Amino acid sequence: MIFVCGSTIGSIQIASYFGNLRALLILRSRIASILFGLGIIAASISWFFLSEDRNINDTVGGLDANSQAVGFFVGALIGTLLTLIISSIINFDLKPSNINKNIGGLDLLRKQNYFLAIKDEYLVFRNDWKVYLTKQYTDLPKNIIHELVKGIIVKFR
Amino acid sequence: MLSLDEKILFALNDLNGKYQSLDKIITWTVSDYLIPVCLCLALIFMWFVGHNQSTRYRYQLGVFAALAAMAISSGVSQLISALIERPRPFITHDLVVLFYKPTDFSFPSNPVAACFGIAAVVSTFNKKLGLSMFLFVGILAFSRVYVGVHYPSDVIMGAIIGILSIIPVYLLRKIMEPMPTCFIKIARIFRLA
Numbered sequence: 001m002i003f004v005c006g007s008t009i010g011s012i013q014i015a016s017y018f019g020n021l022r023a024l025l026i027l028r029s030r031i032a033s034i035l036f037g038l039g040i041i042a043a044s045i046s047w048f049f050l051s052e053d054r055n056i057n058d059t060v061g062g063l064d065a066n067s068q069a070v071g072f073f074v075g076a077l078i079g080t081l082l083t084l085i086i087s088s089i090i091n092f093d094l095k096p097s098n099i100n101k102n103i104g105g106l107d108l109l110r111k112q113n114y115f116l117a118i119k120d121e122y123l124v125f126r127n128d129w130k131v132y133l134t135k136q137y138t139d140l141p142k143n144i145i146h147e148l149v150k151g152i153i154v155k156f157r
Numbered sequence: 158m159l160s161l162d163e164k165i166l167f168a169l170n171d172l173n174g175k176y177q178s179l180d181k182i183i184t185w186t187v188s189d190y191l192i193p194v195c196l197c198l199a200l201i202f203m204w205f206v207g208h209n210q211s212t213r214y215r216y217q218l219g220v221f222a223a224l225a226a227m228a229i230s231s232g233v234s235q236l237i238s239a240l241i242e243r244p245r246p247f248i249t250h251d252l253v254v255l256f257y258k259p260t261d262f263s264f265p266s267n268p269v270a271a272c273f274g275i276a277a278v279v280s281t282f283n284k285k286l287g288l289s290m291f292l293f294v295g296i297l298a299f300s301r302v303y304v305g306v307h308y309p310s311d312v313i314m315g316a317i318i319g320i321l322s323i324i325p326v327y328l329l330r331k332i333m334e335p336m337p338t339c340f341i342k343i344a345r346i347f348r349l350a
Contacts, residue, residue, distance in 0.1 A: 049185055148332055
């Protein structure tokens with residue numbers, strides 16, 4: 001799990017470098033960030049394989065496929081949360097005076113740190129949650145199961 | 158009379174122990190953790206990397222498609238494995254085995270099928286990333302024959318299953334699209350998509 005957690009932090013750093021998501025970078029310099037990302041992945045892999053023998057059958061104490069999947073999911077989740085927390089603390093001063101209201105999702109993290117982005121979203125929600133929810137979900141399929149069944153029927157008719 | 162499958166297996170297995178550094182590298186690359194985890198990390202990378210919302214949305218759908226292809230190819234290979242019941246090469250032949258001895262059947266290679274499924278789907282969304290994934294999965298396939306846990310035909314069949322898993326994913330994409338779209342929409346509210 002530590003291996004996945006470290007590697008996830010590294011891969012988010014590299015992706016943030018290429019996607020220009022400044023608020024997710026743990027180091028201020030973009031070049032340093034990509035080097036840090038590659039370094040933390042290499043360090044995690046080396047630690048994982050050098051610390052003990054990892055090629056163990058699941059019948060004698062190794063992890064089976066399901067446990068591996070759960071381990072990966074939890075490790076990746078912790079890695080993502082750590083990235084969000086650390087990058088928000090480091091980029092605390094990343095708060096623009098005016099933000100285009102049409103920008104949303106990850107694009108906002110080019111100009112604003114994660115905590116502030118979430119805080120702003122929460123304030124909009126608290127202001128008028130009915131309008132907020134209507135705005136967020138009007139373009140979603142009303143009933144996913146209905147859409148799925150309809151799609152299957154159309155496909156096989 | 159040896160089949161081509163066995164000739165290739167023996168030729169590769171004969172290399173075991175001759176080059177210590179190669180053996181060390183192979184024990185890493187054949188691991189259940191290294192290449193499969195690296196492919197999943199590449200999917201995390203793909204989730205965040207798009208330059209604008211539409212590119213990112215396309216890549217994020219690609220992540221879901223890759224996971225679906227992985228599940229489909231893994232399921233199909235396990236089904237075929239249960240039907241054919243081919244024993245592992247180290248059971249029928251006297252081989253040097255550098256890896257732990259798996260207790261399930263040999264044909265087709267499940268990890269190779271699952272990893273090829275991911276690489277095949279990703280290559281339809283991003284050629285460079287997909288090709289580098291194919292390279293890594295090729296190393297995994299080679300390693301599994303080298304250490305003596307698979308015949309070459311096992312990994313070739315695994316690769317074919319993985320690549321063909323694109324077809325059901327492509328056919329089902331319109332039907333299944335509302336689910337990942339809903340997930341991406343929720344992730345966008347939390348500034349994660």
